[in-house]
Amino acid sequence: MKKVFVGGVCASLILGLSACNSDQAEVKAPETAKTETAVAVQQALTSGIDFANFDKSVRPQDDFYAYVNGTWIKNTEIPGDRTSTGAFYDLREKSRDDVKAIIEEVAATPNLKAGSDEQKVADLYRSFMDTEQLDKLGIKPIQGELDKIAALENKDQLVEYFAHSQMIGGGTPLAFYIDIDSKDSSRYATHIWQYGLSLPEKDYYFNEAERFVNIRKAFVAHIEKMFTLAGLPNAKESAEHILALETAIASRHWDVVETRDSTKTYNLYQVADLPKLAPDINWNGYLKTLGADKQADIIVNQPSFIEGFNEVLQANDLSVWKTYMTWQTLTHFAGDLSTDLDRENFEFFSKKLNGQAEQQPRWKRGVSTVNNLLGEVVGKVYVKRHFKPEAKHRMQELVENLRRAYGESIDGLEWMSPDTKVAAKDKLAKFDPKIGYPDRWENYDKLTIKADDLVGNSMRASELSHEKDLEKLGAPIRKWEWHMTPQTVNAYYNPTMNEIVFPAAILQPPFFNMEADDAVNYGGIGAVIGHEMGHGFDDQGAKFDGEGNMRDWWTEQDLKEFAARGKALVDQYNGYSVFDDLNVNGELTLGENIGDLSGVTIAYKAYKMSLNGKEAPVIDGLTGDERFFIGFGQIWRAKIKEEAMRNRVATDPHSPAKFRALGALSNMPEFYTTFDVKQGDAMYIEPAQRVKIW
Structure with missing residues (x-):
C-alpha cells in the first residue's frame, strides 16, 4: 500500500433552497441558445457555458448550483454501470475511451517484441479479457497463496505472511509503505498504517441503525457465498469468524477525522522499540520479509491501533487468523478470478454497498487494469x-497568475502578522507545478506480463512496485515522480514535496477550454489550480513549510485566528443536510x-488581475464576473446514487459537489455583488459570519 497525499479534485469527487423576492438579479441567456445548433456551437467557442443545463425556475441567489445545473440534474439518468455521473465522471469516461483506443491498437499489432512495452500492454489486456481462460482456472491462480496460509504453524509466521501478502497485492491488517519523512523532507522513511477492514469505515461495524445492520448481514452472506464458490470448507462458520475478527480490528482503528x-x-519510533x-x-520477521529490516526508525501513524492490534492478534486463535487471511486473499483478487467470483464480488461491494445496478462492461475494467499496472506506458x-x-503553456501562465494573486491576497490579510506572511509567501514561491505529464517516465523493463496469467501479472506488478x-530508502528524493497518470481526471497537492500536479486529462472542458474566454477558464481550471495551492495552506497543509517539512512557522496569535476561521467553516458545512438523516461532516x-x-477566491482575484484594469466584454449576454461564477458552478455538475453518497459522506474528505459550490460561493462578497444576493435569500450569510481565510 502506497499512501499518497492526494488533495483537491480527487477520484472520489461527488458530487436547496427556496425562492425569495422576484426582483433580484437573474443571469439572462439568449432565447435562441436552446434551439439553434449554430448558435450553440458559437457559444461553446465563446463563453464556454452550457446554457441547456440551466434551471431558470431557480433563483441564483437561492441555489446557484441548481440554477446552473438543475435542468441537467432533472433530465440525466445515472448509467447502470456507474454510481455517479457529471463533469468529472464524463471526462473519466472519455479518458477511458481514449485509452481503450490506444490499447486496442497496440493489441492488434502483429509480432510484438517479447518484453517490449507494447507486448506488455497487449498481453495484460488480453489476460483480463480472456474470461474463458479465467473460468477454466477457477481459484488455481491463488491456490499457492491459500496453501501457504494453510501451512502457517504459528503467529510469528502469520505476521511474516502479512508482509508477504501486502507485497503481492493481497490483504493485510498492517499496511507498510515508504514515503517522504514529514519532518525531514530530504529523506524517505518507512511507515505503518492501520488497515485490514473490508467495509468502508469502522462505523460500519458498530452502528446499530437498520442500514448498517443490514449491510453486516449482507457482508456475512457474501463471505459465505464467496467461500462456497471457491470450494472452501466451513463457509458459514468462516463468514461469522471473519466479521467478528474484522470488528475487533475495527474497534482499534482511528476514525476518519483522526487519520487526516x-x-x-x-x-517516529526506533525499530528497536517496536516490541515495547x-x-x-x-x-x-515482518520487516525482514518486506526487505526493510536495515532501517533504524519507522513512522507509526496510529500507535494506539498497533497496541490494540497486538491484543487482537493474541486474543484470536491461529485458525481464525488463517481463515481471515484466506478471505483477504480471495476478496483482493476476486476481480481477477473466474466470472462467478468476480460477479459475486460486484454484487456486494458495488451493488449492495454503492447502488451500482450493472457491472461495468469487461473492457472498461480491462482498461482500468492496464491503467493501474502500466499507466505511464499508455x-x-x-x-x-x-x-x-499550447495547453501546457497556457496552464503555466494560469498557474503563475494564480501564484501572483495568492501573494497579493496574503499581503492584504488583515488577520495575519507580517512574520507569518513572510513565511507563507516563501512557501508560495516554492510551489512546484507539474502540468500534463512527467518529465521522466516510469520504467517497466523488469515486469513480466503473460497473456494467460492475470493474477500473476497483478502480483508481479505489485512486487515490482514494492521493490522500487x-x-x-537512503536515496535522493525523486522530484520527477508522479502519483497519477496523465490520463487521470484529477489533480493533487503533495505537502512533503510542496508540489501541485495537474494531469493532462483534467485539462479539458468544462475545466479548461482552449476555445473559451478567460472568465470561464478561471472559474473552472483556475479554481482547481487555486484549490491545489489552497491545500498548501489548509488546516493540514499549513503545518508544512516551503521545503516540505512539517514545522510550526506561525505566530501563536495567527495560528489561533487561523483555527477560529477553520472552526467557522466546520460549523457552516456541518449545517448542510445531504439527506434528512445525514449531514456533511465539517471536520x-x-x-x-x-x-x-481559497481556490475560487484566488481564481477570481487572478481573473480580475488578468484584465489589467479593463472591463471584461459581455459574451452571450453575460458579464465576465457572471461567466466566472457560472464556470465554477458547472464544474461541480454531478448526480450520485444514494448508497454511494452515504458511503462517501462517511469516508470521503470532500463535501458533496452541491455543497462544494454553494459553500464556497456563500462566503464570497464578489458573488453577492454579481448576483445581487441579499438578506432573505437562501444563500445569504451575514457578513460577520462569512469565512475568509486566504
Whole structure:
C-alpha cells in the first residue's frame, strides 16, 4: 500500500433552497441558445457555458448550483454501470475511451517484441479479457497463496505472511509503505498504517441503525457465498469468524477525522522499540520479509491501533487468523478470478454497498487494469494524442497568475502578522507545478506480463512496485515522480514535496477550454489550480513549510485566528443536510472546503488581475464576473446514487459537489455583488459570519 497525499479534485469527487423576492438579479441567456445548433456551437467557442443545463425556475441567489445545473440534474439518468455521473465522471469516461483506443491498437499489432512495452500492454489486456481462460482456472491462480496460509504453524509466521501478502497485492491488517519523512523532507522513511477492514469505515461495524445492520448481514452472506464458490470448507462458520475478527480490528482503528491529522499521525519510533509498543508482533520477521529490516526508525501513524492490534492478534486463535487471511486473499483478487467470483464480488461491494445496478462492461475494467499496472506506458501515447503543447503553456501562465494573486491576497490579510506572511509567501514561491505529464517516465523493463496469467501479472506488478519503493530508502528524493497518470481526471497537492500536479486529462472542458474566454477558464481550471495551492495552506497543509517539512512557522496569535476561521467553516458545512438523516461532516471535509474556498477566491482575484484594469466584454449576454461564477458552478455538475453518497459522506474528505459550490460561493462578497444576493435569500450569510481565510 502506497499512501499518497492526494488533495483537491480527487477520484472520489461527488458530487436547496427556496425562492425569495422576484426582483433580484437573474443571469439572462439568449432565447435562441436552446434551439439553434449554430448558435450553440458559437457559444461553446465563446463563453464556454452550457446554457441547456440551466434551471431558470431557480433563483441564483437561492441555489446557484441548481440554477446552473438543475435542468441537467432533472433530465440525466445515472448509467447502470456507474454510481455517479457529471463533469468529472464524463471526462473519466472519455479518458477511458481514449485509452481503450490506444490499447486496442497496440493489441492488434502483429509480432510484438517479447518484453517490449507494447507486448506488455497487449498481453495484460488480453489476460483480463480472456474470461474463458479465467473460468477454466477457477481459484488455481491463488491456490499457492491459500496453501501457504494453510501451512502457517504459528503467529510469528502469520505476521511474516502479512508482509508477504501486502507485497503481492493481497490483504493485510498492517499496511507498510515508504514515503517522504514529514519532518525531514530530504529523506524517505518507512511507515505503518492501520488497515485490514473490508467495509468502508469502522462505523460500519458498530452502528446499530437498520442500514448498517443490514449491510453486516449482507457482508456475512457474501463471505459465505464467496467461500462456497471457491470450494472452501466451513463457509458459514468462516463468514461469522471473519466479521467478528474484522470488528475487533475495527474497534482499534482511528476514525476518519483522526487519520487526516498530520500531527497525530506522525510518531517516529526506533525499530528497536517496536516490541515495547506491541510485544507479540514478530517485528523482525515482518520487516525482514518486506526487505526493510536495515532501517533504524519507522513512522507509526496510529500507535494506539498497533497496541490494540497486538491484543487482537493474541486474543484470536491461529485458525481464525488463517481463515481471515484466506478471505483477504480471495476478496483482493476476486476481480481477477473466474466470472462467478468476480460477479459475486460486484454484487456486494458495488451493488449492495454503492447502488451500482450493472457491472461495468469487461473492457472498461480491462482498461482500468492496464491503467493501474502500466499507466505511464499508455500515458506516453495518451499525451501525444490528446494534450497540445499550447495547453501546457497556457496552464503555466494560469498557474503563475494564480501564484501572483495568492501573494497579493496574503499581503492584504488583515488577520495575519507580517512574520507569518513572510513565511507563507516563501512557501508560495516554492510551489512546484507539474502540468500534463512527467518529465521522466516510469520504467517497466523488469515486469513480466503473460497473456494467460492475470493474477500473476497483478502480483508481479505489485512486487515490482514494492521493490522500487525499497530503492528509495537512503536515496535522493525523486522530484520527477508522479502519483497519477496523465490520463487521470484529477489533480493533487503533495505537502512533503510542496508540489501541485495537474494531469493532462483534467485539462479539458468544462475545466479548461482552449476555445473559451478567460472568465470561464478561471472559474473552472483556475479554481482547481487555486484549490491545489489552497491545500498548501489548509488546516493540514499549513503545518508544512516551503521545503516540505512539517514545522510550526506561525505566530501563536495567527495560528489561533487561523483555527477560529477553520472552526467557522466546520460549523457552516456541518449545517448542510445531504439527506434528512445525514449531514456533511465539517471536520472530515475541512481541508477540502478550505481548498475550495481559497481556490475560487484566488481564481477570481487572478481573473480580475488578468484584465489589467479593463472591463471584461459581455459574451452571450453575460458579464465576465457572471461567466466566472457560472464556470465554477458547472464544474461541480454531478448526480450520485444514494448508497454511494452515504458511503462517501462517511469516508470521503470532500463535501458533496452541491455543497462544494454553494459553500464556497456563500462566503464570497464578489458573488453577492454579481448576483445581487441579499438578506432573505437562501444563500445569504451575514457578513460577520462569512469565512475568509486566504
